[in-house]
Amino acid sequence: MAVTAATALALVGAAPATADRTPDTTTAHDDFTIVGHRGASGYRPEHTLASYELAARMGADFIEPDLVTTKDGVLVARHEPEIGGTTDVADHPEFADRKTTKSLDGVNVTGWFAEDFTLAELKTLRAKERIPDLRQQNTIYDGRYEVPTLQEVIDLAKRLSRELRREIGIYPETKHPTYFEKQGLALEPPLVRTLTRNGLNRPSAKVYVQSFEVTNLIELRRVLRVPLVQLTSASGAPFDFVAAGDPRTYADIVSPAGLRDVAKYAKGLGPEKSQIIPRDAAGFLTTPTTLVTDAHRAGLKVHPYTFRAENAFLPADFRSSAVPSQYGDLFAEIAAFRAAGIDGLFTDNPDVAVAQEQLAA
Ligand code: G3P
Numbered sequence: 001m002a003v004t005a006a007t008a009l010a011l012v013g014a015a016p017a018t019a020d021r022t023p024d025t026t027t028a029h030d031d032f033t034i035v036g037h038r039g040a041s042g043y044r045p046e047h048t049l050a051s052y053e054l055a056a057r058m059g060a061d062f063i064e065p066d067l068v069t070t071k072d073g074v075l076v077a078r079h080e081p082e083i084g085g086t087t088d089v090a091d092h093p094e095f096a097d098r099k100t101t102k103s104l105d106g107v108n109v110t111g112w113f114a115e116d117f118t119l120a121e122l123k124t125l126r127a128k129e130r131i132p133d134l135r136q137q138n139t140i141y142d143g144r145y146e147v148p149t150l151q152e153v154i155d156l157a158k159r160l161s162r163e164l165r166r167e168i169g170i171y172p173e174t175k176h177p178t179y180f181e182k183q184g185l186a187l188e189p190p191l192v193r194t195l196t197r198n199g200l201n202r203p204s205a206k207v208y209v210q211s212f213e214v215t216n217l218i219e220l221r222r223v224l225r226v227p228l229v230q231l232t233s234a235s236g237a238p239f240d241f242v243a244a245g246d247p248r249t250y251a252d253i254v255s256p257a258g259l260r261d262v263a264k265y266a267k268g269l270g271p272e273k274s275q276i277i278p279r280d281a282a283g284f285l286t287t288p289t290t291l292v293t294d295a296h297r298a299g300l301k302v303h304p305y306t307f308r309a310e311n312a313f314l315p316a317d318f319r320s321s322a323v324p325s326q327y328g329d330l331f332a333e334i335a336a337f338r339a340a341g342i343d344g345l346f347t348d349n350p351d352v353a354v355a356q357e358q359l360a361a
Protein backbone atom coordinates (compact mmCIF):
# COMPACT_ATOMS: atom_id res chain seq x y z
CA MET A 1 0.00 0.00 0.00
CA ALA A 2 1.78 3.13 -1.17
CA VAL A 3 1.73 5.81 1.53
CA THR A 4 4.27 8.60 1.41
CA ALA A 5 5.69 10.02 4.60
CA ALA A 6 3.86 13.28 3.99
CA THR A 7 0.56 11.48 3.44
CA ALA A 8 1.11 9.40 6.51
CA LEU A 9 1.70 12.44 8.65
CA ALA A 10 -1.42 14.08 7.33
CA LEU A 11 -3.46 10.96 8.02
CA VAL A 12 -2.37 10.64 11.62
CA GLY A 13 -2.46 14.37 12.31
CA ALA A 14 1.18 14.32 13.25
CA ALA A 15 3.56 17.19 13.74
CA PRO A 16 6.28 17.50 11.10
CA ALA A 17 9.19 15.18 11.71
CA THR A 18 12.27 16.69 13.27
CA ALA A 19 15.49 16.84 11.27
CA ASP A 20 17.20 14.11 13.27
CA ARG A 21 14.63 11.50 12.25
CA THR A 22 15.68 9.68 9.15
CA PRO A 23 13.02 8.23 6.85
CA ASP A 24 12.31 4.59 7.49
CA THR A 25 13.88 2.53 4.73
CA THR A 26 12.90 -0.93 5.87
CA THR A 27 9.77 -1.15 3.77
CA ALA A 28 10.12 -1.65 0.05
CA HIS A 29 6.80 -3.47 -0.20
CA ASP A 30 4.45 -0.72 -1.34
CA ASP A 31 2.26 -3.10 -3.30
CA PHE A 32 2.42 -5.98 -0.86
CA THR A 33 0.79 -5.93 2.58
CA ILE A 34 2.74 -7.32 5.52
CA VAL A 35 0.63 -7.74 8.65
CA GLY A 36 2.32 -8.26 12.00
CA HIS A 37 0.20 -11.17 13.23
CA ARG A 38 -0.60 -10.51 16.89
CA GLY A 39 2.36 -8.10 16.56
CA ALA A 40 5.72 -9.72 16.07
CA SER A 41 4.56 -12.75 18.02
CA GLY A 42 7.52 -14.86 16.94
CA TYR A 43 9.65 -12.70 19.23
CA ARG A 44 7.40 -11.37 22.03
CA PRO A 45 4.30 -12.64 23.84
CA GLU A 46 1.43 -12.03 21.43
CA HIS A 47 -0.96 -9.10 21.66
CA THR A 48 1.25 -6.93 23.83
CA LEU A 49 2.30 -3.38 23.00
CA ALA A 50 5.88 -4.68 22.89
CA SER A 51 4.91 -7.22 20.23
CA TYR A 52 3.09 -4.62 18.12
CA GLU A 53 5.89 -2.08 18.46
CA LEU A 54 8.50 -4.59 17.36
CA ALA A 55 6.38 -5.54 14.34
CA ALA A 56 6.16 -1.91 13.26
CA ARG A 57 9.87 -1.34 13.76
CA MET A 58 10.58 -4.49 11.71
CA GLY A 59 8.71 -2.92 8.80
CA ALA A 60 5.20 -4.35 9.04
CA ASP A 61 2.58 -2.27 7.25
CA PHE A 62 -0.13 -3.23 9.74
CA ILE A 63 -0.34 -4.51 13.29
CA GLU A 64 -3.11 -6.97 14.07
CA PRO A 65 -5.09 -6.86 17.31
CA ASP A 66 -7.59 -9.68 17.79
CA LEU A 67 -10.42 -8.22 19.87
CA VAL A 68 -12.46 -9.50 22.79
CA THR A 69 -14.28 -7.46 25.43
CA THR A 70 -14.13 -6.87 29.16
CA LYS A 71 -17.15 -7.04 31.46
CA ASP A 72 -17.43 -3.26 31.26
CA GLY A 73 -17.43 -3.24 27.47
CA VAL A 74 -13.84 -2.23 26.70
CA LEU A 75 -12.22 -3.87 23.69
CA VAL A 76 -8.90 -5.51 24.53
CA ALA A 77 -6.41 -7.45 22.44
CA ARG A 78 -6.52 -11.21 23.03
CA HIS A 79 -6.80 -14.08 20.60
CA GLU A 80 -9.67 -15.67 22.50
CA PRO A 81 -11.98 -14.92 25.41
CA GLU A 82 -10.15 -17.45 27.61
CA ILE A 83 -7.17 -15.64 29.11
CA GLY A 84 -5.48 -18.41 31.10
CA GLY A 85 -3.29 -19.39 28.14
CA THR A 86 -1.77 -15.97 27.61
CA THR A 87 -1.81 -14.28 31.02
CA ASP A 88 -0.81 -15.04 34.60
CA VAL A 89 -4.42 -15.06 35.82
CA ALA A 90 -3.96 -18.55 37.30
CA ASP A 91 -1.39 -17.07 39.69
CA HIS A 92 -3.91 -14.57 41.09
CA PRO A 93 -5.76 -16.18 44.02
CA GLU A 94 -8.22 -13.28 44.12
CA PHE A 95 -9.55 -14.48 40.76
CA ALA A 96 -9.62 -18.21 41.51
CA ASP A 97 -13.41 -18.21 41.76
CA ARG A 98 -13.72 -16.77 38.26
CA LYS A 99 -12.52 -20.04 36.73
CA THR A 100 -15.46 -21.59 34.92
CA THR A 101 -16.54 -23.61 31.90
CA LYS A 102 -18.33 -21.98 28.97
CA SER A 103 -19.53 -23.13 25.58
CA LEU A 104 -17.44 -21.23 23.02
CA ASP A 105 -18.82 -21.71 19.53
CA GLY A 106 -20.13 -25.13 20.55
CA VAL A 107 -16.98 -26.28 22.35
CA ASN A 108 -16.70 -26.44 26.14
CA VAL A 109 -13.75 -24.38 27.34
CA THR A 110 -12.57 -24.20 30.96
CA GLY A 111 -10.60 -21.24 32.25
CA TRP A 112 -10.91 -17.53 32.92
CA PHE A 113 -12.78 -15.34 30.46
CA ALA A 114 -12.06 -11.72 29.57
CA GLU A 115 -15.74 -10.79 29.71
CA ASP A 116 -15.88 -11.76 33.41
CA PHE A 117 -13.26 -9.13 34.31
CA THR A 118 -13.50 -5.37 34.40
CA LEU A 119 -10.76 -3.52 32.59
CA ALA A 120 -9.29 -2.48 35.94
CA GLU A 121 -9.11 -6.13 37.00
CA LEU A 122 -7.66 -7.22 33.67
CA LYS A 123 -4.98 -4.57 33.97
CA THR A 124 -3.63 -6.28 37.10
CA LEU A 125 -2.70 -9.31 34.97
CA ARG A 126 0.43 -9.72 32.88
CA ALA A 127 0.87 -11.44 29.53
CA LYS A 128 2.83 -14.63 28.98
CA GLU A 129 4.03 -16.60 25.97
CA ARG A 130 1.31 -18.86 24.51
CA ILE A 131 3.61 -21.57 23.13
CA PRO A 132 6.64 -21.72 25.46
CA ASP A 133 7.72 -25.15 24.19
CA LEU A 134 8.21 -23.69 20.71
CA ARG A 135 9.21 -20.17 21.72
CA GLN A 136 11.25 -20.58 24.89
CA GLN A 137 13.16 -17.38 24.11
CA ASN A 138 9.94 -15.37 24.43
CA THR A 139 9.33 -16.53 27.99
CA ILE A 140 11.89 -14.07 29.34
CA TYR A 141 9.20 -11.44 28.65
CA ASP A 142 6.53 -13.28 30.67
CA GLY A 143 5.03 -11.11 33.39
CA ARG A 144 6.28 -7.85 31.92
CA TYR A 145 3.45 -6.55 29.76
CA GLU A 146 -0.21 -5.65 30.27
CA VAL A 147 -3.17 -6.69 28.17
CA PRO A 148 -3.62 -3.64 25.90
CA THR A 149 -6.89 -1.98 24.98
CA LEU A 150 -7.75 -1.24 21.36
CA GLN A 151 -7.32 2.43 22.17
CA GLU A 152 -3.79 1.79 23.42
CA VAL A 153 -2.99 -0.08 20.21
CA ILE A 154 -4.27 2.84 18.14
CA ASP A 155 -2.28 5.29 20.26
CA LEU A 156 0.83 3.18 19.70
CA ALA A 157 0.24 3.05 15.93
CA LYS A 158 -0.12 6.83 15.82
CA ARG A 159 3.01 7.40 17.87
CA LEU A 160 5.07 5.01 15.77
CA SER A 161 3.68 6.49 12.55
CA ARG A 162 5.10 9.83 13.61
CA GLU A 163 8.42 8.42 14.73
CA LEU A 164 8.99 6.10 11.75
CA ARG A 165 7.57 8.64 9.30
CA ARG A 166 5.33 6.10 7.62
CA GLU A 167 1.81 5.16 8.57
CA ILE A 168 1.39 2.04 10.67
CA GLY A 169 -2.03 0.57 9.92
CA ILE A 170 -4.26 -1.45 12.22
CA TYR A 171 -6.00 -4.67 11.17
CA PRO A 172 -8.43 -5.52 14.02
CA GLU A 173 -10.33 -8.81 14.11
CA THR A 174 -13.66 -9.29 15.87
CA LYS A 175 -13.28 -12.59 17.76
CA HIS A 176 -16.36 -14.78 18.29
CA PRO A 177 -18.94 -12.06 17.54
CA THR A 178 -21.95 -14.34 18.08
CA TYR A 179 -20.59 -15.57 21.43
CA PHE A 180 -20.16 -12.03 22.74
CA GLU A 181 -23.45 -10.77 21.30
CA LYS A 182 -25.32 -13.54 23.13
CA GLN A 183 -23.82 -12.30 26.41
CA GLY A 184 -25.02 -8.76 25.77
CA LEU A 185 -21.48 -7.60 25.03
CA ALA A 186 -21.46 -7.16 21.26
CA LEU A 187 -18.06 -6.15 19.91
CA GLU A 188 -19.25 -4.06 17.01
CA PRO A 189 -20.61 -0.91 18.77
CA PRO A 190 -17.40 -0.22 20.72
CA LEU A 191 -15.33 -1.03 17.63
CA VAL A 192 -17.23 1.50 15.51
CA ARG A 193 -17.14 4.07 18.32
CA THR A 194 -13.41 3.65 18.83
CA LEU A 195 -12.53 3.89 15.15
CA THR A 196 -14.80 6.91 14.71
CA ARG A 197 -13.47 8.67 17.82
CA ASN A 198 -9.94 8.27 16.47
CA GLY A 199 -10.75 9.61 13.02
CA LEU A 200 -10.28 6.16 11.49
CA ASN A 201 -13.78 5.48 10.18
CA ARG A 202 -13.12 6.67 6.65
CA PRO A 203 -12.16 4.95 3.40
CA SER A 204 -8.65 6.37 3.30
CA ALA A 205 -7.77 5.27 6.83
CA LYS A 206 -5.10 2.58 6.97
CA VAL A 207 -7.46 0.10 8.60
CA TYR A 208 -8.90 -3.30 7.68
CA VAL A 209 -11.55 -4.97 9.86
CA GLN A 210 -11.70 -8.77 9.69
CA SER A 211 -13.95 -11.56 10.97
CA PHE A 212 -14.43 -15.31 10.63
CA GLU A 213 -18.17 -14.69 10.84
CA VAL A 214 -20.25 -13.23 8.01
CA THR A 215 -23.28 -11.58 9.60
CA ASN A 216 -21.32 -9.07 11.63
CA LEU A 217 -19.26 -8.03 8.61
CA ILE A 218 -22.42 -7.43 6.58
CA GLU A 219 -23.81 -5.34 9.44
CA LEU A 220 -20.51 -3.47 9.87
CA ARG A 221 -20.56 -2.66 6.15
CA ARG A 222 -23.49 -0.33 6.85
CA VAL A 223 -21.63 1.73 9.46
CA LEU A 224 -17.93 1.34 8.75
CA ARG A 225 -16.27 3.05 5.82
CA VAL A 226 -13.00 1.10 6.07
CA PRO A 227 -12.42 -2.05 4.00
CA LEU A 228 -13.56 -5.37 5.48
CA VAL A 229 -11.88 -8.77 5.16
CA GLN A 230 -13.68 -12.10 5.26
CA LEU A 231 -11.59 -14.73 7.03
CA THR A 232 -12.02 -18.38 6.11
CA SER A 233 -10.87 -21.69 7.56
CA ALA A 234 -9.83 -24.78 5.67
CA SER A 235 -12.77 -26.66 7.23
CA GLY A 236 -16.01 -25.99 9.06
CA ALA A 237 -18.39 -23.06 8.86
CA PRO A 238 -18.80 -19.56 10.29
CA PHE A 239 -20.35 -19.90 13.73
CA ASP A 240 -23.06 -17.35 12.96
CA PHE A 241 -24.18 -19.68 10.14
CA VAL A 242 -24.07 -22.68 12.48
CA ALA A 243 -26.08 -20.85 15.15
CA ALA A 244 -28.70 -19.79 12.59
CA GLY A 245 -29.00 -23.24 11.00
CA ASP A 246 -27.53 -21.93 7.74
CA PRO A 247 -25.86 -24.92 6.03
CA ARG A 248 -23.22 -22.90 4.18
CA THR A 249 -19.58 -23.68 4.98
CA TYR A 250 -16.24 -22.00 4.41
CA ALA A 251 -15.87 -24.22 1.35
CA ASP A 252 -19.00 -22.59 -0.05
CA ILE A 253 -17.66 -19.13 0.74
CA VAL A 254 -14.44 -19.72 -1.24
CA SER A 255 -16.27 -21.05 -4.29
CA PRO A 256 -16.42 -18.59 -7.22
CA ALA A 257 -20.08 -17.82 -6.47
CA GLY A 258 -19.36 -17.48 -2.76
CA LEU A 259 -16.53 -15.06 -3.44
CA ARG A 260 -18.81 -12.91 -5.55
CA ASP A 261 -21.13 -12.69 -2.53
CA VAL A 262 -18.21 -11.78 -0.27
CA ALA A 263 -17.28 -8.97 -2.63
CA LYS A 264 -20.66 -7.36 -1.96
CA TYR A 265 -19.53 -6.41 1.56
CA ALA A 266 -15.77 -6.98 1.77
CA LYS A 267 -12.65 -5.87 -0.06
CA GLY A 268 -10.48 -8.77 0.95
CA LEU A 269 -10.28 -12.45 1.78
CA GLY A 270 -8.13 -13.88 4.59
CA PRO A 271 -7.86 -17.61 3.91
CA GLU A 272 -5.93 -20.24 5.82
CA LYS A 273 -2.83 -20.73 3.67
CA SER A 274 -3.58 -24.35 2.80
CA GLN A 275 -6.64 -23.10 0.92
CA ILE A 276 -4.18 -21.53 -1.52
CA ILE A 277 -1.50 -24.21 -1.64
CA PRO A 278 -2.72 -27.46 -0.08
CA ARG A 279 -0.35 -29.96 1.50
CA ASP A 280 -0.24 -33.67 0.79
CA ALA A 281 -0.45 -36.35 3.48
CA ALA A 282 3.29 -36.02 4.16
CA GLY A 283 3.04 -32.25 4.59
CA PHE A 284 4.56 -31.21 1.27
CA LEU A 285 3.09 -28.41 -0.83
CA THR A 286 1.01 -29.47 -3.80
CA THR A 287 -0.44 -27.61 -6.78
CA PRO A 288 -2.04 -24.24 -5.94
CA THR A 289 -5.81 -24.05 -6.05
CA THR A 290 -7.65 -21.47 -8.13
CA LEU A 291 -8.59 -19.49 -5.00
CA VAL A 292 -6.31 -16.49 -5.64
CA THR A 293 -7.43 -16.22 -9.26
CA ASP A 294 -11.09 -16.63 -8.29
CA ALA A 295 -10.81 -14.04 -5.51
CA HIS A 296 -9.07 -11.55 -7.78
CA ARG A 297 -11.73 -12.12 -10.40
CA ALA A 298 -14.32 -11.19 -7.74
CA GLY A 299 -12.34 -8.05 -6.94
CA LEU A 300 -10.95 -9.24 -3.59
CA LYS A 301 -7.44 -8.84 -2.21
CA VAL A 302 -6.01 -12.04 -0.72
CA HIS A 303 -4.14 -11.96 2.62
CA PRO A 304 -3.56 -15.52 3.89
CA TYR A 305 -2.52 -16.56 7.40
CA THR A 306 -0.23 -17.50 9.14
CA PHE A 307 3.43 -17.48 8.11
CA ARG A 308 5.78 -18.61 10.90
CA ALA A 309 9.45 -19.52 10.93
CA GLU A 310 9.37 -22.63 13.12
CA ASN A 311 9.45 -26.09 11.53
CA ALA A 312 6.21 -26.90 13.37
CA PHE A 313 4.31 -24.55 11.09
CA LEU A 314 6.19 -24.93 7.80
CA PRO A 315 5.41 -27.31 4.96
CA ALA A 316 7.74 -30.32 4.85
CA ASP A 317 9.48 -28.81 1.81
CA PHE A 318 11.02 -26.10 3.95
CA ARG A 319 11.66 -27.69 7.36
CA SER A 320 15.28 -27.69 8.50
CA SER A 321 15.00 -30.68 10.84
CA ALA A 322 12.54 -32.76 12.83
CA VAL A 323 12.80 -30.35 15.76
CA PRO A 324 9.54 -28.37 15.86
CA SER A 325 10.99 -25.24 17.48
CA GLN A 326 13.91 -24.83 15.07
CA TYR A 327 13.62 -22.38 12.22
CA GLY A 328 13.12 -23.67 8.69
CA ASP A 329 13.08 -21.71 5.46
CA LEU A 330 10.27 -19.18 5.87
CA PHE A 331 11.78 -17.19 2.99
CA ALA A 332 11.03 -20.08 0.65
CA GLU A 333 7.48 -20.54 1.92
CA ILE A 334 6.70 -16.86 1.46
CA ALA A 335 8.23 -16.95 -2.03
CA ALA A 336 6.04 -19.91 -3.00
CA PHE A 337 2.90 -18.11 -1.86
CA ARG A 338 3.90 -14.86 -3.52
CA ALA A 339 4.38 -16.81 -6.75
CA ALA A 340 0.78 -17.97 -6.28
CA GLY A 341 -0.32 -14.33 -6.48
CA ILE A 342 -1.20 -13.30 -2.93
CA ASP A 343 -1.50 -9.58 -2.13
CA GLY A 344 -0.20 -9.72 1.41
CA LEU A 345 0.10 -12.01 4.40
CA PHE A 346 -0.16 -12.36 8.16
CA THR A 347 3.13 -13.31 9.75
CA ASP A 348 4.56 -13.81 13.24
CA ASN A 349 7.97 -12.88 11.75
CA PRO A 350 7.50 -9.57 9.94
CA ASP A 351 11.25 -9.06 9.62
CA VAL A 352 11.51 -12.17 7.44
CA ALA A 353 8.66 -11.06 5.20
CA VAL A 354 10.27 -7.63 4.81
CA ALA A 355 13.67 -9.16 4.06
CA GLN A 356 12.12 -11.57 1.57
CA GLU A 357 10.56 -8.61 -0.21
CA GLN A 358 13.81 -6.69 -0.32
CA LEU A 359 15.91 -9.65 -1.46
CA ALA A 360 13.43 -10.54 -4.20
CA ALA A 361 13.29 -6.95 -5.52
O1 G3P B 1 -6.76 -12.90 11.29
C1 G3P B 1 -5.92 -13.67 10.50
C2 G3P B 1 -5.52 -14.77 11.35
O2 G3P B 1 -5.02 -14.15 12.50
C3 G3P B 1 -6.68 -15.62 11.69
O3 G3P B 1 -6.31 -16.56 12.54
O4 G3P B 1 -6.68 -17.53 14.72
O5 G3P B 1 -4.60 -16.28 14.29
O6 G3P B 1 -6.73 -15.08 14.56
P1 G3P B 1 -6.06 -16.32 14.10
Ligand code: CA
Pocket (backbone or CB within 6 Å): 064, 066, 173
Ligand atom coordinates in the same frame (compact mmCIF):
# COMPACT_ATOMS: atom_id res chain seq x y z
CA1 CA C 1 -6.41 -12.82 13.89
